[in-house]
Each structure stands twice: as C-alpha cells, then as structure tokens.
Amino acid sequence: MATNLFNWLKQSVLGRSSCKRCLELLELITDEEASPEEVKHFHNHINECLPCYESYNLEKSIKEMLQTKLEKKQVPDDLIQSIKLKIRNNL
Amino acid sequence: MSVEKVKQSYSDVQKEKIFETEFLPHINSMYNFAYRLTFDEDDAKDLVQETYLKAFRFLNSFQQGTNAKAWLFRILKNSFINDFRKKSKQPPKIDYQEVETYYNSDSVDVSMTTDLRVETVQHMIGDEVSNALNALAVDFRTVIILCDLEGFTYEEMSKILDIPIGTVRSRLHRSRNLLKEKLQTYAKSMGYNK
Ligand SMILES: [Zn+2]
Numbered sequence: 001m002a003t004n005l006f007n008w009l010k011q012s013v014l015g016r017s018s019c020k021r022c023l024e025l026l027e028l029i030t031d032e033e034a035s036p037e038e039v040k041h042f043h044n045h046i047n048e049c050l051p052c053y054e055s056y057n058l059e060k061s062i063k064e065m066l067q068t069k070l071e072k073k074q075v076p077d078d079l080i081q082s083i084k085l086k087i088r089n090n091l
Numbered sequence: 092m093s094v095e096k097v098k099q100s101y102s103d104v105q106k107e108k109i110f111e112t113e114f115l116p117h118i119n120s121m122y123n124f125a126y127r128l129t130f131d132e133d134d135a136k137d138l139v140q141e142t143y144l145k146a147f148r149f150l151n152s153f154q155q156g157t158n159a160k161a162w163l164f165r166i167l168k169n170s171f172i173n174d175f176r177k178k179s180k181q182p183p184k185i186d187y188q189e190v191e192t193y194y195n196s197d198s199v200d201v202s203m204t205t206d207l208r209v210e211t212v213q214h215m216i217g218d219e220v221s222n223a224l225n226a227l228a229v230d231f232r233t234v235i236i237l238c239d240l241e242g243f244t245y246e247e248m249s250k251i252l253d254i255p256i257g258t259v260r261s262r263l264h265r266s267r268n269l270l271k272e273k274l275q276t277y278a279k280s281m282g283y284n285k
Contacts, residue, residue, distance in 0.1 A: 027267070031245070054209075087144070090147065
C-alpha cells in the first residue's frame with residue numbers, strides 16, 4: 001500500500017513543472033556538472049519536495065554503490081615490466 | 092587531446108619521462124577499464140599493453156602536462172572497438188533491444204521508471220552490482236564506468252567517446268535507467284522491495 005501511495009505521489013508530481021526541471025537537473029547535480037544557480041535552484045526545490053528528494057537520494061546512493069562496492073582488480077605484476085621492455089626496445 | 096594539434100618533438104629521455112610520470116600512473120584505472128570491457132584478464136592485459144605501446148608511438152601528438160588519463164582512455168576505447176572486438180573469439184555481447192530503445196529515444200526523458208529504493212541499493216553486495224553493470228551493452232556500460240567509476244567530466248567523456256556532450260548526457264541517463272532496471276529485477280528475485 002505504501003508503495004502504491006508513493007507511486008501515485010510520483011505520478012502526480014511529474015505534472016509539476018518545477019519537479020520536471022528538478023529531475024532534469026538531477027544527474028547534473030550528482031555528476032557535479034551543474035552551475036551554481038542550478039545547484040541552488042535544485043536544493044531549494046528538494047527541501048520542499050519529498051519525491052524529488054527521494055530521487056536525489058537514490059541517484060546518489062547508486063553512484064556511491066558503484067564507487068565503493070565494485071571490486072578493483074590488481075594490475076598483474078608482469079604487465080608494467082612487459083610494457084617497459086617493449087618500449088625500451090623501440091627507443 | 093586530438094591528433095590535429097601541433098606535433099611535439101620530444102627527445103628519447105623526455106619521452107621516457109612522460110611515459111613514466113604521466114602515463115604509467117594510470118595503469119590501474121586502465122587495467123580495470125579494460126577488464127570491464129573484455130571480462131577476461133589476459134584480454135585486459137593485451138588491451139592495456141597495446142594501448143600503452145600506441146600511446147608511446149604517438150607520443151608526439153601528446154602535449155606534456157595535458158590530460159593524459161583522458162588521452163589514454165580514448166586510445167584504449169578505440170583499440171577495443173577497432174582491433175580488439177574484431178579479433179576476440181567472443182561475439183560482442185549486445186542486447187539489441189536495449190540499443191534500439193536507446194537510439195529511438197532522442198531526448199533526455201525524466202520519467203521515474205523505477206521503484207528501486209535507497210535501502211535496497213545500500214544492501215547490494217559487490218557481485219550483485221558487478222553483474223548488473225556487466226549485463227549492460229558495452230556502450231552503456233562504458234559511460235557509467237567513465238563517469239561514476241573514473242570521475243571523468245562530460246566534456247572529457249565527449250572527447251574520449253567522440254560524441255557530443257548532449258549525447259553523453261542522454262546515453263548516461265539511459266544507461267542509469269537500464270542499470271536501475273537490472274538492480275530492481277535482481278532485488279525482486281531476492282525478495283527485497285516487498
Ligand atoms: Zn519535486
């Protein structure tokens with residue numbers, strides 16, 4: 001039930017132009033590509049609009065998830081040596 | 092960044108120095124990018140090596156002190172597309188429906204297509220995240236890696252991928268929606284998000 005209510009709220013705010021603008025800015029904000037005015041506008045809006053605030057948190061948490069949870073592979077030991085050797089032979 | 096720029100003429104000593112101080116420090120990122128493109132450690136090694144050898148061969152087109160990481164990523168991505176994908180025994184993993192849907196949607200739509208919740212995302216473990224990302228077609232996967240994992244700006248991505256910034260944005264948006272769908276499907280199958 002709570003989910004349905006939330007969806008209904010989401011649907012109803014989509015019609016609001018300030019929300020539309022806010023969602024257009026969303027990725028610019030989380031990617032740090034927005035201008036200072038856009039950042040200000042965005043934060044003013046999400047302070048008053050729960051659905052947009054939720055969308056913002058989701059976007060941020062996905063980005064964070066990608067940055068922190070993906071395993072980083074170690075470069076194989078011999079790779080750098082092998083590259084250097086081939087370069088030296090080319091000099 | 093581009094080849095049209097003034098050619099430099101570095102001495103061998105300078106070349107070696109640029110290579111050591113500006114190129115090699117990015118090898119971790121390069122290797123991880125290569126691995127996320129090829130899904131194979133040996134292929135990733137070959138791709139990184141090929142990229143570094145090319146970078147060295149074309150070093151005179153590189154201006155010292157400029158954005159080496161973006162330059163290297165561009166070479167790697169081009170090597171992957173032009174040489175590597177053809178040589179590779181594995182057929183390219185493309186989800187045609189995804190590609191088609193993407194190319195048919197010309198603008199950045201703002202629809203909220205997902206019921207995915209922050210708590211669900213926070214509970215995901217590395218393998219689940221990895222599987223979701225790896226399930227995306229390579230063009231979609233690439234923009235997420237460049238933006239979210241490597242922190243490139245839209246402008247840098249535009250140069251690395253040879254596409255306009257508007258396309259970078261719409262492709263990112265589409266990729267993120269697809270990723271959310273994958274995560275959501277996974278969450279449902281695990282019984283989260285009731
Ligand atoms: Zn709103």
